Amino acid sequence: MIWHIIVFINIIHRTIAEDGHCACAIGNVAVYREAGRLETQFSVIPSGQCVQHRDELRFVTLSNTTWTSLEYAGQIGFVDSNMLSPEVWNGGCPDRSQSVRDVPNQCPRIITRQEWGARPPSHLISNLPATPQYVFIHHGAGSRCFTESACSDKVKSYQDFHMDTRGWWDIGYSFVVGEDGNVYEARGWDKIGAHTYGHNSVGIGISVIGDFRTVTPNQAALNAVTQLIACGVNTGKIQTNYTMQGHCDVVRTECPGKSFLDILNTWPHYHRPNGSYCPPFDESIQMK
Missing domain, CATH: 2.30.30 (SH3 type barrels.)
Structure with missing residues (x-):
């Protein structure tokens, strides 16, 4: 006992x-x-x-x-x-x-236009003529956000600026990513964007909310970007052999910021073309 x-x-x-x-x-x-x-x-x-x-x-x-x-x-x-x-x-x-990260067709949470309160486009926007070959990475160049509420407000401000100040038919990006780890649907997978001049009909544009010239996006945002691209490839919205580039690789701009570019340089599919306007990479950050 x-x-x-x-x-x-x-x-x-x-x-x-x-x-x-x-x-x-x-x-x-x-x-x-x-x-x-x-x-x-x-x-x-x-x-x-x-x-x-x-x-x-x-x-x-x-x-x-x-x-x-x-x-x-x-x-x-x-x-x-x-x-x-x-x-x-x-x-x-x-x-x-x-x-969750290891599931190849796992998509991140994508907050729809209706959920974040998008305005309707002012004109009918055409579909992309073919499956995009390019993924262009941007930053919003303003303040950052870390909650769904704050990031939704930022996306709405982007749309207002693009439509009311620049006279575009809608928010220019295909998707916007916040440091809350969410993806916000902008024009989406299938519509021609207004994000990368001269290249809008051959690629999608993903913008991360914030200014990343001297700091990098947090891990939640980086994970969301990579998951979104993987989701696009696995659902046939992006070509399997796609090329990733920063906005400044094809347009004279600081976007998406030097610190962010140093991270992009370590990602598969990133390619810096001849004649890129982007600054040199930080050689202390090793390629993976």
């Missing part, structure tokens, strides 16, 4: 020691140094990744949002509690984010 009790206690101790109390990300979750201070973001928990915590999660309510305090990337941070799913796992926390 005593032996059975000892075995039972040992099993309880081992189970408690192996259980992982986890907070799992529902979507890409921004992490801030201070609750309610969006300008203090320092990282993003990828969708599906779970963060283990030993103690009970701590909560604070500010501006009608409940914030959860936890440790991530070696720092104490705060995230929107609605973006976390508390879970308990035997043997530690799962990481579903890697399995």
Whole structure:
């Protein structure tokens, strides 16, 4: 009888020691140094990744949002509690984010025009004449955004500027990506864009919200761009042997920013043509 009790206690101790109390990300979750201070973001928990915590999660309510305090990337941070799913796992926390990234036809979340509040085009826009051979990368050159609400406002401001100031028929890009990790549908896969002068009928234009001359987009945005391109290839919207270029590779501009270009240079399919207007690459960043 005593032996059975000892075995039972040992099993309880081992189970408690192996259980992982986890907070799992529902979507890409921004992490801030201070609750309610969006300008203090320092990282993003990828969708599906779970963060283990030993103690009970701590909560604070500010501006009608409940914030959860936890440790991530070696720092104490705060995230929107609605973006976390508390879970308990035997043997530690799962990481579903890697399995999501490894699925070749996995598409990122694409927020539709209706969802972000797009205006209708002022004219009928023609379809691309063939499956695009090129992917042109841009930046918005303004302030950054880290939440769906803020990024939706930025996309609307792009559309207003393109239509009201430049006189274009719609927002010029094919897609816009925010550092919230979401993709925002602009003209979409099939319509001719107004993003890369002289090349709009042969490629799609993807713009990341922000100014990336001296800083790079966060990992959530970079993941969204690569997933969007993979999605396009796997769904037949982009040619398999596509060529990626920065805006400045074919047009005299600083877009998409030198720091961003240094990252693009490490990606497959990027090609710098003769006569590119882009600045030299940072040689300290090695090709992968």
